[in-house]
Amino acid sequence: MAEATPALEIRNLHKRYGEQEILKGISLTACDGDVISILGSSGSGKSTLLRCINLLENPHQGQILVAGEELKLKPAKNGELIAADNKQINRLRSEIGFVFQNFNLWPHMSILDNIIEAPRRVLGQSKAEAIEAAEALLDKVGIHNKRHSYPAELSGGQQQRAAIARTLAMRPKVILFDEPTSALDPEMVQEVLSVIRALADEGRTMLLVTHEMNFARQVSSEVIFLHQGLVEEQGTPQQVFENPNSARCKQFMSSNR
């Protein structure tokens, strides 16, 4: 194979909650610079898929490879697969950025402290070094003037931008966005989307679970439509949005126009 190693590869991922199978064997490949949007109705397993990638949820079956390195998994008593090597999972997690729907900033720390904490504790950066990088990132997401504020003093859009800066501070190879605008007021959605768009333009590798159909269409290099735990439709935005093969996907797209 002449192709370069994909930045992220998922093979045959399965996840159950009790008897209910949420993911029924999902595979996907993200090459460097790919922006893959994952669409689907509620309960189709989009968020679960994303959370399984860095083991915030434990899958029951499947393989996860980050830049060609396979995440070592071992079965736990309850049938889930858990990390076999704690050092490895912590290192891989530091390379996979994750942006949450609810931001999950630490409310007792200033925005700047939120951003420098992980680079200092995980990457071993000095405080000065981490602050310098954080200031540049805050500038980039447009909330430099809020660096000494606390999360509760920021609007939702600003909090999400701070959370994105916190993720970027780890210099991740891949960033996973789990419905980053779903908890926001409509008027704050755009400011967050424009930050994500800028990241896409930089050529970052990203997986994006979203309900912002127009946005997904504009920024994605590939769109995946999930339905009942399976990839129902997959292809370029044009193909999936305008000419889907599956009836379910067609219906979903037309209801979201």
Place this chain on the structure above:
Amino acid sequence: MNWEVIIKWLPRLLQGATLTLELVAIAVIAGLILAIPLGIARSSRLWYVRALPFGYIFFFRGTPLLVQLFLVYYGLAQFEAVRSSAFWPYLRDPFWCTVFTMTLHTAAYIAEILRGALQAIPRGEIEAARALGMSQTKALIYIMLPRAARIGLPAYSNEVILMLKASALASTVTLLELTGMARTIIARTYLPVEIFFAAGLFYLLISFLLVQGFKQLERWLRVDACQGR
């Protein structure tokens, strides 16, 4: 009300209050230090890690402080091993017996406060730490404990004030702390109303100062700003 008597004995009561403060300060600080590993172990997912702190907390919360104090002060001396041990110079001293008992007692309560606080941290905040690559230990030290400290602080300040009042039990093992001193003075003056009134004022003053101090600490740690989520 015989104010002259109160004023006359004020210096002695102040002496008692100082001893009360010493007892409480050592107990709640040492108790806090002891409670941190206990509380962490108590909130573990593994039953065999939870078991020991559970037993400890069960015993110290389930029996009266007075009984514990008597067990230590009168009970330990029964054992030759204790009397010949290096700790005997401390364990024969009512001050250290009281400090020891109060510390063990309050540590059980503080450990429960800490467990509750750790478990009250919103899951997403811990997930954020783990998703950034922090190990369980790093997430605990850098994110969860500072966060839990803010959640548990109001309950901790309550515990400190409870210990202030519980310290009156030290008078039963001959210590002349505030209550012990008041009783001694009353034995001489036969004026229980005046002297207990004055002692009560001292307790009120100390708790007032403690409440104010914790209020400042809560403001400094931004406890309020962290709650509304």
